[in-house]
Amino acid sequence: MSHSTPLLAVRRELPPRQRRFVTLLSFLLPLLLWCAVSYVPGLWQPLVKITDPGSVSYFKPGMQIEKALFRQETAKAEAAGTALPAGEPANPVYLPAPHEVATALYTSFVTEPARRSEKWLHESLWESIQVIFWGFLLSSLFGVPLGILAGTFPFFSRLIEPFVEFFRYLPAPAFGALAVAILGIYHAPKIAIIFIGTFFQQVLIIANTTRKLDPSLLEAAQTLGAKNRALVFKVVVPGILPELYRDMRILLGWAWTYLIVAELIGTSSGITWFITQQARYKNFDNVFAAIIIIGIIGLASDLLLAALGKRLFPWDKQSKGDRA
Amino acid sequence: MTAAAGNKDYLQQSEAVRERFERLKQRPVTLEVRGLHKQFQGSEGPVTALRNINFKTHQREFVCVIGPSGCGKSTLIRILAGLESATEGQVLLDDKPVYGPGPDRGMVFQGYTLFPWLTVKKNVMFGLLQSGAPRARAESEALQWIDLVGLSRFADHYPHQLSGGMKQRVAIARALANQPRILLMDEPFGALDAQTRAKMQSYLMDIWQHIDITVLFITHDLDEAVYLADRILVLKAHPGEVQELIEVPVPQPRSPEQRLSPEFIATKQRLEELIHPPGSEEDNSDHLDMVRLVPLDSEVRSVL
Ligand SMILES: Nc1ncnc2c1ncn2[C@@H]1O[C@H](COP(=O)(O)OP(=O)(O)O)[C@@H](O)[C@H]1O
Numbered sequence: 279m280s281h282s283t284p285l286l287a288v289r290r291e292l293p294p295r296q297r298r299f300v301t302l303l304s305f306l307l308p309l310l311l312w313c314a315v316s317y318v319p320g321l322w323q324p325l326v327k328i329t330d331p332g333s334v335s336y337f338k339p340g341m342q343i344e345k346a347l348f349r350q351e352t353a354k355a356e357a358a359g360t361a362l363p364a365g366e367p368a369n370p371v372y373l374p375a376p377h378e379v380a381t382a383l384y385t386s387f388v389t390e391p392a393r394r395s396e397k398w399l400h401e402s403l404w405e406s407i408q409v410i411f412w413g414f415l416l417s418s419l420f421g422v423p424l425g426i427l428a429g430t431f432p433f434f435s436r437l438i439e440p441f442v443e444f445f446r447y448l449p450a451p452a453f454g455a456l457a458v459a460i461l462g463i464y465h466a467p468k469i470a471i472i473f474i475g476t477f478f479q480q481v482l483i484i485a486n487t488t489r490k491l492d493p494s495l496l497e498a499a500q501t502l503g504a505k506n507r508a509l510v511f512k513v514v515v516p517g518i519l520p521e522l523y524r525d526m527r528i529l530l531g532w533a534w535t536y537l538i539v540a541e542l543i544g545t546s547s548g549i550t551w552f553i554t555q556q557a558r559y560k561n562f563d564n565v566f567a568a569i570i571i572i573g574i575i576g577l578a579s580d581l582l583l584a585a586l587g588k589r590l591f592p593w594d595k596q597s598k599g600d601r602a
Numbered sequence: 603m604t605a606a607a608g609n610k611d612y613l614q615q616s617e618a619v620r621e622r623f624e625r626l627k628q629r630p631v632t633l634e635v636r637g638l639h640k641q642f643q644g645s646e647g648p649v650t651a652l653r654n655i656n657f658k659t660h661q662r663e664f665v666c667v668i669g670p671s672g673c674g675k676s677t678l679i680r681i682l683a684g685l686e687s688a689t690e691g692q693v694l695l696d697d698k699p700v701y702g703p704g705p706d707r708g709m710v711f712q713g714y715t716l717f718p719w720l721t722v723k724k725n726v727m728f729g730l731l732q733s734g735a736p737r738a739r740a741e742s743e744a745l746q747w748i749d750l751v752g753l754s755r756f757a758d759h760y761p762h763q764l765s766g767g768m769k770q771r772v773a774i775a776r777a778l779a780n781q782p783r784i785l786l787m788d789e790p791f792g793a794l795d796a797q798t799r800a801k802m803q804s805y806l807m808d809i810w811q812h813i814d815i816t817v818l819f820i821t822h823d824l825d826e827a828v829y830l831a832d833r834i835l836v837l838k839a840h841p842g843e844v845q846e847l848i849e850v851p852v853p854q855p856r857s858p859e860q861r862l863s864p865e866f867i868a869t870k871q872r873l874e875e876l877i878h879p880p881g882s883e884e885d886n887s888d889h890l891d892m893v894r895l896v897p898l899d900s901e902v903r904s905v906l
């Protein structure tokens with residue numbers, strides 16, 4: 279009889295079945311909470327949805343009002359002997375029920391946009407993905423080499439890092455107006471915001487990762503005859519590659535968080551345009567659907583990259599313990 | 603320890619051994635260290651790690667450097683490898699002063715320093731490619747070196763798939779592939795268990811007998827030093843200085859059975875005296891006082 283590991287053991291990995299179950303639970307618990315709030319009568323439901331206005335002149339069917347106000351008006355009507363208003367307890371419109379959002383996940387893709395000039399949801403999403411892609415690519419094109427240089431040569435570390443350290447505290451959205459003035463109102467300023475939000479963190483994080491490379495590998499390479507150039511390209515770069523790849527995954531996640539701000543700049547576009555538009559029409563089920571889609575795209579791309587990483591770096595010990 | 607007089611048996615050399623040392627000293631000098639000093643800037647002022655170190659190694663000689671922990675063994679070998687610069691003094695390789703690291707001095711470190719992203723074969727090819735060898739030649743030479751350390755079956759494995767002893771064998775092959783003038787080894791077997799270590803010592807002896815290489819080997823294991831070395835350079839600590847240069851009277855080639863021979867034991871005893879002189883043991887009585895705090899009337903009975 280093998281004895282099972284307790285559920286709460288310090289730094290002990292769970293057996294596979296429990297691991298999958300707990301992972302499922304991590305999504306299930308918030309969903310259960312949402313269901314409870316939406317479907318259990320009286321659990322929250324701070325509002326009353328009018329079904330029959332009765333004698334109250336400003337009540338309209340479908341209207342949502344505070345419970346206290348409803349009771350007050352009912353009491354008034356009772357005292358006056360006029361027709362009583364009727365209604366049922368309801369949650370605010372900004373918290374749609376899970377089944378409404380689930381439906382919206384489908385319908386938002388197949389619903390034609392309100393105006394001919396407007397975009398379908400998948401077109402908006404595609405726009406967002408392009409903004410992220412170009413912003414992150416441009417940032418990496420400069421950020422990765424600069425980070426590696428700074429982590430390898432103290433000269434570049436002194437030259438680059440103090441300013442970058444200063445600049446990273448400046449909030450990227452603050453450059454919105456400037457970016458529009460310089461780059462116009464279409465995609466360019468949005469890409470610039472993603473760039474600003476990612477680049478400075480990227481340089482510092484990659485410089486740090488580079489510095490963490492085991493110095494004895496560099497010494498070993500030197501005793502084997504490697505000089506500066508070979509040390510950088512044959513030791514530093516391959517040596518940090520798995521760690522660099524992990525950094526990039528985290529940074530890509532950060533780039534997504536800058537997306538919403540970036541897309542509000544100039545003419546709002548992409549998924550953000552869809553969300554603000556739907557919020558204006560009070561279609562909060564669509565808003566939730568769009569937010570969930572962003573989450574799914576983010577998580578799925580990260581899982582994909584993690585799986586790819588395992589293939590790319592078979593020697594990397596750490597990736598075996600990775601979540602994916 | 604009561605051998606206060608100090609034994610002199612280790613100075614007794616058989617005729618064959620004496621002749622061997624004569625011949626050895628006729629050979630050209632590969633490495634010469636002259637008046638080497640090393641000072642570190644510590645937080646509490648300068649620390650002298652090495653003081654006035656002088657010695658020579660001859661071609662195909664096996665020299666061990668032994669000394670207590672912290673006496674500057676690693677500092678010495680790092681200066682020889684060019685990874686650290688001396689405060690004073692000179693290191694000559696074939697009579698020419700050396701500055702900085704280079705492939706003419708191969709190094710095997712105590713920690714594992716194989717490149718984890720390269721297979722065994724590519725690790726061994728690294729130095730050859732650096733020196734400009736064409737890929738095909740580098741590959742065939744690398745395979746020969748891997749064969750020499752008995753790891754042909756593992757040529758396409760990554761370092762993380764190897765045991766500690768195998769990793770160090772690859773590290774030796776990688777250093778030798780450059781055909782250095784001298785092989786520098788800093789406690790290369792220090793992290794291995796006793797059995798693996800004994801095996802590795804035999805391997806190293808075997809390799810050394812088959813190729814033309816001078817070895818400078820650092821250890822703090824007395825047994826290892828006597829088993830491997832032609833001569834042993836004994837350092838003492840604070841500051842690191844040469845205490846004695848011992849010619850090991852055990853005949854070559856070595857075999858594990860010689861560990862029981864009188865000359866082996868005598869040499870080991872001498873090292874013992876030099877490195878742990880009588881009276882140098884720390885006073886332990888304080889710690890023994892502590893032991894008495896453990897309850898004596900415990901329920902545990904002795905099994906005997
Ligand atoms: N980079 C350094 N800076 C300051 N002191 C050092 C440095 N490297 C070694 N030392 C000191 O030099 C002495 C010798 O160290 P080391 O050569 O590593 O000894 P060993 O290898 O014999 O154990 C030690 O006292 C150590 O603290």
Ligand SMILES: [Mg+2]
Binds near residue numbers: 676789
């Ligand atoms: Mg050491």
